[in-house]
Amino acid sequence: MKSVIGLEVHVELKTKSKMFCGCPADYFGKKPNTHTCPVCLGLPGALPVPNKTAIQWCVMLGLALNCKIPLTSKFDRKNYFYPDLPKGYQISQYDEPFCLKGSLKLDNGKVIKIRRVHMEEDTGKLIHATVGNEDVSLIDLNRSGVPLVEIVTEPDFDNSKDVKEYLQKLQQIVRYLAISDADMEKGDMRLEPNISISKDGSLPSYKVEVKNINSFRFAEKAIDYEIKRQLEILKNNETPIQETRGWDEKKQKTVSQRTKEEASDYRYFPEPDIPPIRWTQKQLEGFRKQIPELPHFKVQKYENELKIKVSDAIRVSENIEVAQFFEKTVKIGSKHNVSPQSVANFLLNKGVNTSNITPAELIKTIISTSTYATIDNSKIKKAVEKVLRENPKALNDLRVGKTQTLQFLIGKTMAEIKEKIDTKIIIEEINRQTK
Amino acid sequence: MKINVKHVAKLANLPISKEEEKKLESQLSEILDYVEKLNSVITKGVEITSQITGLENVVREDKTESCLTQKEALSNAKNTHDGLYKVKKIL
Amino acid sequence: MNYSAYSIHKLREGLKKKDFPSEDIVKDCLDRIKISKLNAFITICETEAIKKAKEADKKIKDGVDLPLLGIPISAKDIYLTRNIRTTAASRVLNRYIPQYSATVIERLEKAGAIIIGKTNCDAWAHGSSGENSDYGPTENPYLKGYVPGGSSSGSAVSVAANMCLVSMGTDTGGSIRLPASFCNVVGLKPTYGRVSRYGVISMASSLDSIGHFTKNVDDSALVLSITAGKDKNDATTPEIEVDNYKNYLTKDIKEVKIGLPREYFSDGLDKRVKEKIENEVKILEAKGARIEQISLPNTEYGITCYYIVQPAEVSSNLARYDGLRYGNDRAHFGNEAKRRIMLGSYVLSSGYYDAYYKKAMQVRTLIKKDFDEAFKKVDVIIAPVSPTLPWKIGEKTQDPLSMYLSDIYTVNVNLAGIPGLSVPIGLIEGLPVGLQILGPHFSEGKLFQVGKAIERPKI
Numbered sequence: 001m002k003s004v005i006g007l008e009v010h011v012e013l014k015t016k017s018k019m020f021c022g023c024p025a026d027y028f029g030k031k032p033n034t035h036t037c038p039v040c041l042g043l044p045g046a047l048p049v050p051n052k053t054a055i056q057w058c059v060m061l062g063l064a065l066n067c068k069i070p071l072t073s074k075f076d077r078k079n080y081f082y083p084d085l086p087k088g089y090q091i092s093q094y095d096e097p098f099c100l101k102g103s104l105k106l107d108n109g110k111v112i113k114i115r116r117v118h119m120e121e122d123t124g125k126l127i128h129a130t131v132g133n134e135d136v137s138l139i140d141l142n143r144s145g146v147p148l149v150e151i152v153t154e155p156d157f158d159n160s161k162d163v164k165e166y167l168q169k170l171q172q173i174v175r176y177l178a179i180s181d182a183d184m185e186k187g188d189m190r191l192e193p194n195i196s197i198s199k200d201g202s203l204p205s206y207k208v209e210v211k212n213i214n215s216f217r218f219a220e221k222a223i224d225y226e227i228k229r230q231l232e233i234l235k236n237n238e239t240p241i242q243e244t245r246g247w248d249e250k251k252q253k254t255v256s257q258r259t260k261e262e263a264s265d266y267r268y269f270p271e272p273d274i275p276p277i278r279w280t281q282k283q284l285e286g287f288r289k290q291i292p293e294l295p296h297f298k299v300q301k302y303e304n305e306l307k308i309k310v311s312d313a314i315r316v317s318e319n320i321e322v323a324q325f326f327e328k329t330v331k332i333g334s335k336h337n338v339s340p341q342s343v344a345n346f347l348l349n350k351g352v353n354t355s356n357i358t359p360a361e362l363i364k365t366i367i368s369t370s371t372y373a374t375i376d377n378s379k380i381k382k383a384v385e386k387v388l389r390e391n392p393k394a395l396n397d398l399r400v401g402k403t404q405t406l407q408f409l410i411g412k413t414m415a416e417i418k419e420k421i422d423t424k425i426i427i428e429e430i431n432r433q434t435k
Numbered sequence: 436m437k438i439n440v441k442h443v444a445k446l447a448n449l450p451i452s453k454e455e456e457k458k459l460e461s462q463l464s465e466i467l468d469y470v471e472k473l474n475s476v477i478t479k480g481v482e483i484t485s486q487i488t489g490l491e492n493v494v495r496e497d498k499t500e501s502c503l504t505q506k507e508a509l510s511n512a513k514n515t516h517d518g519l520y521k522v523k524k525i526l
Numbered sequence: 527m528n529y530s531a532y533s534i535h536k537l538r539e540g541l542k543k544k545d546f547p548s549e550d551i552v553k554d555c556l557d558r559i560k561i562s563k564l565n566a567f568i569t570i571c572e573t574e575a576i577k578k579a580k581e582a583d584k585k586i587k588d589g590v591d592l593p594l595l596g597i598p599i600s601a602k603d604i605y606l607t608r609n610i611r612t613t614a615a616s617r618v619l620n621r622y623i624p625q626y627s628a629t630v631i632e633r634l635e636k637a638g639a640i641i642i643g644k645t646n647c648d649a650w651a652h653g654s655s656g657e658n659s660d661y662g663p664t665e666n667p668y669l670k671g672y673v674p675g676g677s678s679s680g681s682a683v684s685v686a687a688n689m690c691l692v693s694m695g696t697d698t699g700g701s702i703r704l705p706a707s708f709c710n711v712v713g714l715k716p717t718y719g720r721v722s723r724y725g726v727i728s729m730a731s732s733l734d735s736i737g738h739f740t741k742n743v744d745d746s747a748l749v750l751s752i753t754a755g756k757d758k759n760d761a762t763t764p765e766i767e768v769d770n771y772k773n774y775l776t777k778d779i780k781e782v783k784i785g786l787p788r789e790y791f792s793d794g795l796d797k798r799v800k801e802k803i804e805n806e807v808k809i810l811e812a813k814g815a816r817i818e819q820i821s822l823p824n825t826e827y828g829i830t831c832y833y834i835v836q837p838a839e840v841s842s843n844l845a846r847y848d849g850l851r852y853g854n855d856r857a858h859f860g861n862e863a864k865r866r867i868m869l870g871s872y873v874l875s876s877g878y879y880d881a882y883y884k885k886a887m888q889v890r891t892l893i894k895k896d897f898d899e900a901f902k903k904v905d906v907i908i909a910p911v912s913p914t915l916p917w918k919i920g921e922k923t924q925d926p927l928s929m930y931l932s933d934i935y936t937v938n939v940n941l942a943g944i945p946g947l948s949v950p951i952g953l954i955e956g957l958p959v960g961l962q963i964l965g966p967h968f969s970e971g972k973l974f975q976v977g978k979a980i981e982r983p984k985i
Contacts, residue, residue, distance in 0.1 A: 015497045022500025032518045033508045037500070038626050038725075041508060042846040044614070045606045045628060045725040049761045053497035077842055079874070081448040083522050088448075088845020128524060131516050138519035139850070141508070265446055267874035269883060272732035272839060274761050275490035438872055447841060447871040448848070449864055450857045463869055465927055470830040473885050476892065483887035484894055486732055486762070487943030488719045493761040507625045511852035520850055 001234070002198045003227050005163060006155035006207075009170060010148050010190040011061075011180045012122060013054050019121045019147040020048030020091065027142035028186060040145035042086030047273050050075070054147035055098065055119060055277065057179040060287050061149055062099025062117040064173050064294060072278045073098050075119075075271040080264065083139055084124040092120035092150075094268040098277075105296070106165050113154040122146040149180075155194065155203065160223035164216050167191060172295050176320045184215050191219055195226045197234060206239060210254055212246040222247040226254050298323050306330060306340035316344050322354055329359035338366050375419060383416040384429045398434060406430070438463050529554045531688050534597055534745045541586055541596050548586070548596030548640070552579040555598045555642055559689045564665045566680040566689060568603045569611050570643040578640040585638075593752060594692075595638030600684045601694040603644040604651055604727040607631055610641070614727050615659040616649040618847050618858045628725025629757045630694060630736055637752045642690055645680030650844065651696055651729045652862045653677045654704055654932045657923055660860055665919065666708060669956050672916045675708030677701040678739070682709040685739040692749050693739045698729045699832055700911070700936025702737045703948035707911035707960030710950045711739050712977065714746045717967045718943035719764055721750075722757030730839035733832075733940040743949065743977040747771035750970060766968055774971035779979045780814035782972075785904030789825035790935055794913050798954045803910055803961050806951050806980055810908075813979055818904055822896040827889050828938035833930055834873050834886035835941070841870025865926060894942045897966070906976050907964040910935050911948050915957045939964055947973040949980045 018025050021039035038046035059069055076094035097118035104112045124141040131138075151170065157163050171189060174182040182189040191213045196204040210226055213219050225247075230240045245254040293301075295317045302313035317323040326347055330340045346352065346366050357365075387409055388395050397405040406427070413426050440460050444451040451459065505518050514521040529537060529551040540546055552575050559567055575598065582596035601607065604614045606624040613619045631641070648658040656679025657663040664679040666672040667687040674683045678695030682705035685693050695702040697715035706713025714737045721736035728734060736753065740746045754768045786807065791800055811817050844867055849855035859867070873882035900907060913934055922929045939946045944967055948960045961980070963973045 017495075017497050017499045022495070022498060023502050024499045031505065033505045033520070034518075035502055036508045037502050041503070041851060043606075043625065043852070044612070044619070044622070044727045044846070045604075045723075047724050047728075047760050047762075049493065049495040049759060051497050052494035055494065079842055079845060079871075081845065081848070083520075083525060083848075083850055086846060086851060088848065089842050126525065127519065129516075131521065135524035136516070137522050137525045138516055139522065140519055265876045267446065267842070267871060267876075267879075269838060269842070269874055269879075270485035272486060272730075272762075275486060275488060275493045277494075278491045438868075440868065443868050443872045443875065446875060447867045448845070448856060449859070449867055451864070455861075455864070459865065459868055462865060462926055463872070466833065466869060466930070467872075469927060470833055470882070472830045473827060473834070473882075473889055476824070476827055476885075476889050478885060478888035478892070481888040481891050483884060484890040485887055487894065487941075488762050488764060490719070490762065490764055495758070503625055508851075510625060511622055512850065522850055 001231065002201060003158045004155045004196050004198050004204060005157035005223065006194045007153045007157065007163065007166070008192040008194070009151045009167070010192075011151065011174055011182055012188045013057055013147040013149060014180050015051055015054050015057070015147055017051060018145040019051050019054055019119070020145055023145065025146045027146065030142050032140035032142060035142040036144065040086070041141055042088070048091060050274055051147060056287060057177065058098050058117065058119045058149045059284070060177055060291055061151070061174065061179060062102060063288055064177060064291055065099070065102035065104055065114050065117060065151070067099035067102030067114060067117055069099055069279065069284055070096065072096065072276055074276040075274045076268045077271050079267040082123070083137060084126050084144070086124065086141060086144055090120060090123070091271055091274070093118035104166060104169060106162055106169070110162065112156045112162075112166055115152045115154050117149060117151050120148050120150060122148045160220040160227075163193065163223055164220050167216055167219060169295075172318070176292055176294055178320075187214065190214070193219070193223055195223060195230070196240070197227065197230045199234070206242040208240060208242065209244045210247060211244060211257065212248075218247055218249060221252065222254055225252070229254065292320060295323075302340070308341045308344045312341070312344045312348060315348055322347065325354040325359060329362050332359050332363045333366070336363055336367060338363055342366060375417065375421060379417065380413075380421070380425060380429050383413050384426070384433055387412045387416060388430075388433060395434065438467065528688060533741050534594070534691050534748060537597060537691065538593075538595075542591070544586070547579070548582040549576065549579040551596065552576060552598045552640060552642060555689050558687065559643060559684075562687060562689065564667055564683050564687060565662050566645055566664050566683040566687065567600070567643045568613055568615060568646050568661050568680070571610055571641055574610075575640050575642040582638060582640060592638035593748060594634060597639050597692070598642045598690045599634060599639045599692040599694070600643050600645050600681065600690045601631060601641060602647050602651075602678050602681045602696060604647065604696060605631055605644075605694055606725040606727070607641060607644065610644065612644065612727075613661070614650050615647045615661055616858070616860065616863065617660045617854060618856075619853045620660075622852050626725060629722040629759060630753045631725065633752055634694070639692070645678070645684050645693055647679055647681070648677035648862070649860050650727070650840070650863050651677040651698060651701055652840070652866055654700065654929055655917070655919075655922065656680070656705065657919060658860065658862045663919055666916050666957070668710065668953070668958055669916070671919055672957065673708065673919055675705035675912070675916060678705050681739050682706055682711055682713065685709070685711045685741060691741065692745065695737055695739055696726060696729065697735045697737050697940065698733045699836060699940050700933045702735075702739065703911050703936050703946055703960070703962050704932070706739055706948040707950070707962075708916040708958055710953070710958035710960070711741060712743055712746050712950070712981070713737065713739050713948040713960075714750060714970070714973075715939065715946045716750060716754065716970055717945045718940070719762045720945070720968065720970065721753045722760040722763050724757055724759040728843040730836040731843060732839060733836060735940065743947075743974050743981050744775055746947070746977075747775055747974045769968070769971045771971050771974055774975040775978055777975045778814065779810060779976055782815045782906065782976060783818060783904040784810060784815050784976070785818050785820035785900055785907045787820050787822045787825065787900070787907060787909060789822055790909040794934065795910055796914050799910055799912075799915065799959055802951055802954065802959055803908070806961060807908060810976075810979060815979075820900050820904060820907070822900060822938070824889065824892045824896050825938060828893055828941060829931060829934050831886045831889040831893065831941060832933070832937035833869075834882050835890065837866040837870035838874050838883055839870065840866045841874065862926070890941050893938050897942045897944055901966040905965065906969070906972055909962050909964065911960050911962045915954055915959065936962070943967060945970050945973055947977050949977045951980065
């Protein structure tokens with residue numbers, strides 16, 4: 001028995017305007033139906049014109065996820081009826097998406113294959129309410145037409161922990177690219193896992209799609225619950241039915257939303273209103289250059305080149321602003337004998353607000369907080385004399401060029417003085433006395 | 436060619452009466468029989484034409500433009516409530 | 527005085543010379559509409575049009591010179607007109623007041639045109655006769671009880687019966703050329719994408735062309751020079767510069783190579799129509815044109831290809847009419863719309879897509895190639911518009927397939943996206959006949975040039 005989980009993740013892009021019209025894409029908390037126009041209301045005669053930036057961001061995300069970018073791509077219409085879908089079809093991509101065949105590596109080394117990354121438009125928002133004595137649904141179309149990228153994985157997951165890590169990594173990449181806030185609570189990032197259980201390792205004949213997951217925590221809980229539920233059904237020698245279920249946080253379980261009696265038939269066909277998109281290699285190269293160094297590269301670099309602890313490297317690169325600040329600070333620090341690790345320590349432990357301080361200022365702060373006590377030269381001289389006298393072997397080693405004993409002697413001297421002083425002064429004194 | 440009118444009507448979200456169902460079944464069959472003619476064309480290896488302009492990469496800069504007012508947006512709706520379109524409860 | 531029997535050119539001269547005011551022209555047209563029994567209009571904008579005419583007269587007095595200043599026009603009722611009801615001739619939209627205007631309407635108004643009303647048509651532009659309107663059929667002005675041709679029926683009639691100088695129509699499979707031919711007026715279907723579709727209710731998006739009816743070729747060229755060109759709101763309009771069409775109107779047709787496709791002159795064509803066209807061809811030859819017999823081998827597959835691609839796109843384009851944001855619910859669709867929605871949904875549905883839609887898109891390529899090949903040999907093609915003369919109202923309404931077959935000579939032009947100009951060539955037993963001149967993409971100028979050589983001054 002093995003869980004088989006595939007993910008569909010939707011990420012809403014934070015472009016200025018919507019996917020196919022000039023309405024502001026920022027709908028959160030806005031008065032209902034005030035960010036609309038003929039295009040996103042689906043008025044008669046209105047036509048879509050795609051947003052260049054949204055398309056580029058979709059391709060950049062694909063590149064960041066190691067996808068192949070086909071040179072030609074097109075939009076298609078996905079036809080279905082729902083009150084939050086004004087046109088009666090969603091402009092999406094069917095057989096020629098912008099990005100194909102990517103991957104994302106988890107910390108345990110497992111590689112999750114990404115089937116495709118494509119561009120589409122968001123639907124409006126339905127609000128269920130009672131007006132008068134009537135149960136109604138109310139429609140706000142401010143969100144209608146907001147650019148949405150869908151990232152579809154292969155059914156490569158077998159547990160909820162990996163799913164959570166994948167989501168966190170995906171969120172981090174999206175934030176690095178600065179193409180979305182990817183906030184699950186706000187609905188910028190939405191997860192729809194497909195869950196089934198294989199008895200013998202082959203792909204099961206059914207799958208259950210779970211909706212209504214709006215946090216990483218819910219994702220874990222919903223998947224764990226669903227696995228347990230399906231296992232119990234299978235134990236009784238029955239097969240779970242193919243359906244869509246929703247996570248109910250109050251009841252702490254998934255509940256059936258709708259059974260797919262027949263496979264949905266979206267009657268896809270090429271969107272006649274939008275000419276296809278064709279890239280040149282040069283354009284794709286340009287997009288690649290716009291992608292910042294991604295977190296997993298940064299972690300490697302910090303660990304290997306800057307010699308900082310891997311746990312710190314992960315934390316420093318959590319978000320791109322901190323990581324970039326860290327790198328600038330390290331660069332300045334190298335001229336002032338401040339080690340990358342001490343920059344990391346300071347950043348991670350002292351609660352530095354990187355927007356209120358410049359890297360140069362931070363270096364100054366680090367240096368000044370590690371100010372040394374000023375003590376009498378004679379006191380240092382005496383201490384060094386004593387240490388050299390008491391450690392003849394070390395003294396000898398130093399003389400024959402075994403420089404590693406220097407650190408030992410410095411430590412001894414520090415212990416003698418019992419105060420924090422600049423090591424440079426001690427080194428100078430040792431050099432003078434051993435000449 | 437026989438066509439499952441009920442199923443297609445459901446896909447197309449069209450309310451269709453029993454009478455219409457019968458009539459459509461025969462009319463659509465007749466039309467479909469006629470278009471069967473296409474089968475005699477050899478199209479192996481022929482590219483598809485879904486658009487005729489030959490245009491590519493027609494896109495818009497990411498700039499915002501003015502919107503309709505809420506009043507304008509709702510001006511033709513039969514049922515509204517508090518600035519929202521109103522429908523019978525779904526799901 | 528019957529001002530509107532004049533051409534735009536003549537009226538503009540008179541207006542500029544202050545021989546008569548725009549108000550008189552507009553009122554003359556409105557009177558004609560009101561007393562007419564042809565049912566060419568769904569909505570008349572009387573008050574607004576008279577107001578606009580007065581404004582135009584004032585502008586003329588102030589020396590403002592715009593190409594259509596003070597000229598009354600009409601538009602098929604599938605052009606969105608801000609604050610003017612737009613029905614698509616369907617009960618679904620019987621009370622729809624658009625929140626915006628089509629790009630073309632804006633361009634025409636900016637050029638000074640005055641909209642006097644919205645014309646009747648086959649509902650959603652579905653039809654070839656003008657009978658499929660929820661607002662009653664339109665009648666042919668030439669012979670009582672005959673169809674004017676569709677779907678832009680009211681538009682053709684409004685120009686033919688002197689109710690306005692220009693009427694905007696749409697041509698998805700012949701809906702401008704056919705009624706132009708049946709009503710003795712000039713009808714232009716421009717190259718796909720030459721004129722913006724934004725704000726015109728979509729029928730089949732990859733085929734819809736935005737054109738117009740006028741009394742003569744000169745006016746047709748003038749109107750196209752206003753409506754044509756890139757629209758940032760329609761991604762299928764190219765940045766190709768708009769020709770100076772006026773330059774073509776004074777050119778002769780010496781050495782112009784005209785192709786006659788044999789498939790369009792076969793047994794299915796009414797002999798009298800054939801004869802008339804052949805006569806015209808002889809005249810053109812006498813004027814110096816070179817006539818060549820050509821072949822468009824895939825012609826016969828056009829109508830089948832069209833009746834897959836078109837309903838497929840229709841089924842999707844009509845999905846937005848759910849009665850939630852505007853209009854009435856989907857039960858209000860008429861029989862023809864239901865038929866096309868069903869047919870289109872079926873050919874796109876899973877398991878049938880490859881056999882129908884994909885196959886049709888491949889055949890479309892072949893049809894387009896036929897024209898590409900032909901235009902390597904000839905400059906333009908001349909062909910009949912309709913295989914028959916206008917028929918009696920009611921004759922084909924019970925037989926959808928026979929109605930579809932009346933588009934047999936027009937749909938291929940839409941599949942290939944090329945332009946076509948329908949020009950009157952006279953009457954047979956009191957009923958008008960036209961022929962169509964076809965050319966490569968963006969060759970409208972050439973079509974006007976040949977059209978001028980065919981048209982006989984009526985006024």
